[in-house]
Amino acid sequence: DTAVSQTPKYLVTQMGNDKSIKCEQNLGHDTMYWYKQDSKKFLKIMFSYNNKELIINETVPNRFSPKSPDKAHLNLHINSLELGDSAVYFCASSPRGGQRYSGANVLTFGAGSRLTVL
Amino acid sequence: AQKITQTQPGMFVQEKEAVTLDCTYDTSDQSYGLFWYKQPSSGEMIFLIYQGSYDEQNATEGRYSLNFQKARKSANLVISASQLGDSAMYFCAMREGNSDYKLSFGAGTTVTVRA
Numbered sequence: 001d002t003a004v005s006q007t008p009k010y011l012v013t014q015m016g017n018d019k020s021i022k023c024e025q026n027l028g029h030d031t032m033y034w035y036k037q038d039s040k041k042f043l044k045i046m047f048s049y050n051n052k053e054l055i056i057n058e059t060v061p062n063r064f065s066p067k068s069p070d071k072a073h074l075n076l077h078i079n080s081l082e083l084g085d086s087a088v089y090f091c092a093s094s095p096r097g098g099q100r101y102s103g104a105n106v107l108t109f110g111a112g113s114r115l116t117v118l
Numbered sequence: 119a120q121k122i123t124q125t126q127p128g129m130f131v132q133e134k135e136a137v138t139l140d141c142t143y144d145t146s147d148q149s150y151g152l153f154w155y156k157q158p159s160s161g162e163m164i165f166l167i168y169q170g171s172y173d174e175q176n177a178t179e180g181r182y183s184l185n186f187q188k189a190r191k192s193a194n195l196v197i198s199a200s201q202l203g204d205s206a207m208y209f210c211a212m213r214e215g216n217s218d219y220k221l222s223f224g225a226g227t228t229v230t231v232r233a
Contacts, residue, residue, distance in 0.1 A: 042225055048220060112161050
């Protein structure tokens with residue numbers, strides 16, 4: 001059973017289109033994330049949700065809208081796609097939520113969704 | 119400012135030898151966590167090892183060990199007895215004390231293991 005699953009794995013679309021990537025985790029984690037990995041392999045956080053509440057929004061354009069219907073799901077919708085949105089988008093989850101914690105709080109990543117905007 | 123610095127873009131290592139991947143970090147927090155992840159060519163991100171800032175002993179997980187030098191703010195990953203399957207990109211990451219929800223990643227180091 002896949003712990004963090006993302007769909008689709010590959011997405012090729014035209015500029016200006018709207019697309020969504022779905023993510024589900026079956027680990028019982030409280031916190032979910034979206035990370036973007038660019039063509040140089042640099043990983044940067046986009047959003048973080050804790051128990052369906054938005055915790056982090058890292059100055060991402062508002063064309064990107066995350067939605068967390070419950071704590072096991074975090075979807076990413078992108079409007080008006082641009083060439084620069086081409087990247088691999090990773091969903092991740094971690095156990096912690098709410099209180100601060102000095103432990104590992106390891107992120108478990110999905111397999112990634114490669115978005116290509118033409 | 120870059121919080122995690124990995125200065126080695128790429129490295130070659132002979133099979134069965136050890137390799138050290140450098141990672142330095144920048145934080146003013148006393149409580150923080152350091153992570154290493156592996157990304158093989160298939161693309162998934164695999165957690166390898168974790169070191170907490172208050173941990174007195176260096177972390178070890180099988181063939182992976184973390185050489186933690188707090189005063190130097192470095193957290194180097196050592197892979198012993200390299201295997202061909204270790205060929206991948208390796209990322210160092212940090213969770214700062216006030217950011218339970220965010221990992222900041224370095225630029226990564228590509229390791230190629232030669233037979």
